Amino acid sequence: MAAFQPSLECDNISNIHSEQTDSDLIQKTDERYRETLPNLPKGKGWITEHLVQYQGFWLTPNAALKNLMWVQDHFKPRPTDIFLASFPKSGTTWLKALIFATVNRTRYGFADHPLLTTGPHDCFPFLDAHFQEKDRSRFDLDRFPSPRLLSIHIPYILLPNSMTDHQSCRFVYICRDPKDVLVSKWLFLNKLRPKDLPPISLEEAFELFCQGISHYGPFWDHVLGYWEGSLETPEKILFLKYEDLKKEPLVVVKRLGDFLGYPFSLEEESKGVVEEIVKLCSFENLSTLEVNKVSEQKFSKDTIIDNRHFFRKGKVGDWKTYLTTEMVERLDEITYEKLLGSGLVFGS
Numbered sequence: 001m002a003a004f005q006p007s008l009e010c011d012n013i014s015n016i017h018s019e020q021t022d023s024d025l026i027q028k029t030d031e032r033y034r035e036t037l038p039n040l041p042k043g044k045g046w047i048t049e050h051l052v053q054y055q056g057f058w059l060t061p062n063a064a065l066k067n068l069m070w071v072q073d074h075f076k077p078r079p080t081d082i083f084l085a086s087f088p089k090s091g092t093t094w095l096k097a098l099i100f101a102t103v104n105r106t107r108y109g110f111a112d113h114p115l116l117t118t119g120p121h122d123c124f125p126f127l128d129a130h131f132q133e134k135d136r137s138r139f140d141l142d143r144f145p146s147p148r149l150l151s152i153h154i155p156y157i158l159l160p161n162s163m164t165d166h167q168s169c170r171f172v173y174i175c176r177d178p179k180d181v182l183v184s185k186w187l188f189l190n191k192l193r194p195k196d197l198p199p200i201s202l203e204e205a206f207e208l209f210c211q212g213i214s215h216y217g218p219f220w221d222h223v224l225g226y227w228e229g230s231l232e233t234p235e236k237i238l239f240l241k242y243e244d245l246k247k248e249p250l251v252v253v254k255r256l257g258d259f260l261g262y263p264f265s266l267e268e269e270s271k272g273v274v275e276e277i278v279k280l281c282s283f284e285n286l287s288t289l290e291v292n293k294v295s296e297q298k299f300s301k302d303t304i305i306d307n308r309h310f311f312r313k314g315k316v317g318d319w320k321t322y323l324t325t326e327m328v329e330r331l332d333e334i335t336y337e338k339l340l341g342s343g344l345v346f347g348s
């Protein structure tokens with residue numbers, strides 16, 4: 001992944017040797033990983049043979065579990081860090097673009113904006129894909145200028161205290177109706193599934209999802225972790241819904257600016273800056289850009305994904321095209337039960 005961050009060139013970043021990783025400490029994490037892995041419960045994987053359950057959450061045994069341990073043991077947050085947290089397929093790509101454009105709006109003009117030639121995932125790297133076995137120094141987080149924009153799928157309760165500590169960094173969490181998440185995820189992962197494995201049927205994907213067995217699942221526990229965190233420390237976690245963003249993008253982007261400490265001035269508002277950001281980051285715009293149609297995104301040594309796969313329909317309620325009435329009823333019932341008493345609801 002060639003990470004684009006303002007004032008650092010992509011090529012420089014990927015070639016810098018990371019000085020922050022001390023080999024003894026890395027070795028300890030490797031040992032922890034090797035000792036932990038054999039004892040973890042296994043479930044069927046969506047693109048790998050299986051997922052493992054670690055402290056209540058389902059992770060890919062190689063990439064996600066290793067990266068999580070790296071973050072827990074080695075990551076040094078800065079108080080200015082901005083994290084975008086999400087359950088996969090909830091709108092991460094969209095929020096990456098919106099946050100990047102909001103935070104850097106005085107730096108770039110809209111006519112030649114980096115997002116026109118650089119994919120959102122390159123502007124806003126995944127922290128939990130940072131640590132790779134044979135490629136530990138792909139980008140050096142210490143050399144990123146502040147505020148660092150980093151994306152995570154890690155569940156809130158598995159984050160190290162240094163990140164959840166009330167004094168430090170900010171989180172934006174984006175969530176989405178689980179029915180749309182399931183459909184988006186099923187279609188997405190079937191595209192990535194190795195050719196030697198047969199495609200996963202919707203029925204099978206549905207069962208696994210309902211049981212919580214999906215990357216970083218159970219979905220509901222993931223969402224509730226950040227939801228409760230946002231109720232406890234609203235100044236630290238902004239909890240957003242994909243559906244609200246679709247309905248009122250201008251309102252949500254203004255909230256985003258306020259929360260991140262980059263409020264839009266009256267002058268900016270009257271000049272239409274918020275509208276420009278929303279337009280730049282819209283599905284219609286991003287999905288038609290050459291960079292998002294052709295180039296690949298390297299997430300880990302085994303996972304290379306075409307940028308175009310991150311843009312499918314970008315709609316609310318596309319689950320109606322795929323899910324049976326029984327599926328809808330069951331998923332809605334699980335969601336109702338899991339979220340009962342939390343104050344969090346999803347539209348039908």
Ligand code: A3P
Binds near residue numbers: 183311318
């Ligand atoms: P669909 O598969 O329902 O179309 P993630 O970025 O977390 O992987 O989520 C991907 C989902 O977000 C996909 O949903 C994708 O089409 C949608 N998406 C990507 N960019 C978007 C944008 N700019 N606006 C709205 N939705 C977007």
